[in-house]
Amino acid sequence: MINSINNEKIKKYSKLLQKKYRDESGLYIISTDHLVREAQKKNIVVDIFLLEDKKNVYGNVTYVTETVMRKLTNLKTLPTVVAIVKKEVEREILGNVVMLDGLQDPGNVGTIIRSCVAFNIDTIILGDNTVDVYNEKVLRASEGMIYNINIIKKNLIDSIMDLKVKGYDIIGTRVDNGTDIKEITSKKYALLVGNEGCGVNNQLLNLCDLYAYIKMNSMCESLNVGVATSIIIYQLSEN
């Protein structure tokens, strides 16, 4: 049982709440029972910390006090369990792809990861300005689906160039002048979606081969980016 926030392990691991230390160490923190169990199935768990008095269903754990647990999370509601987990190695691009340009809302990114697994996307590419997927809130919103998809961090201009060479259709998203998603027949595609407020960067948008359009009532200018992405990949999986 650890009851001091000055414990060396706790001091080291609590730094993982910052992206910089996650990037350096290749480790991150997860904080729900569901996520911990999913991570255990994948054999990527390094350490588990359980709140004192809670029943241990995980195997090898270290008990900690509430004060110590509080050091290992940014969430308002104190978790009963957190685990320290190794990032998986980035794999080669394979299958259909979704690229995220500058998404900032962790809930949106988590939701998109979940939908990508549902609709058979194999790889997500995170551009330079997108929120870190190893952020606790993204992980929660992904419902553990992050373990079922290949996630790559890479500059999006370079990525698009690579994908074009590999024969991918690059599908952009913008509010007007697109192809109705029911009419898109690409069998090997990379979908590019953008920031909540400003959409996809223009330089990237100009590199696209076609643009996806979701037919909607003119009273509504646009959809939430998580919803729009999900509808497009749902429809493309049905075409």
Place this chain on the structure above:
Amino acid sequence: MINSINNEKIKKYSKLLQKKYRDESGLYIISTDHLVREAQKKNIVVDIFLLEDKKNVYGNVTYVTETVMRKLTNLKTLPTVVAIVKKEVEREILGNVVMLDGLQDPGNVGTIIRSCVAFNIDTIILGDNTVDVYNEKVLRASEGMIYNINIIKKNLIDSIMDLKVKGYDIIGTRVDNGTDIKEITSKKYALLVGNEGCGVNNQLLNLCDLYAYIKMNSMCESLNVGVATSIIIYQLSEN
């Protein structure tokens, strides 16, 4: 210019951050430039408060200090403008309907309102346990679309009974044993979606005429409720 949080008007309006006072008064607070402009188009604005030194593009406003503005919002980032707005009168049920059972995440509810306008839903019915739509975060996530749809608060058992009498197909959502959404041909329907963690209440689910199923990869158990709702109403608008 108001510079004291003890000003009577500010004291009165700041109570609208609590649901109880919104329910009592029929007023609520909105807090982005976009929402204020949309509300002005609808002629439902009662008062506008603008942060000192900001340019007035709204007409009749009262300037306030940062400290006073802080009293009128729960948002972390201080808004430059807030308005006090009258709730619109609930109208009769008309057209297609979405019913929300116990949704708790303001972002999800706001997103659903936005998608409902996009895909021609005319009425949203809020069950007893769903988060208040006049909550600042719901309003933000709705991107002002709340003004373009009829919102009714009503017990969902009563609602379903009414809707059945009116000839609506009641479409439930659950993870298994449903009809593929591409095969649903209802022309007059009410879709019932449920809480983020537990889904739709069983008693309500048993009252449904059919259940919507979204075909997805078996690695993924379910979608975010905002996404699932949006995909279903998108697909039904296309059938």
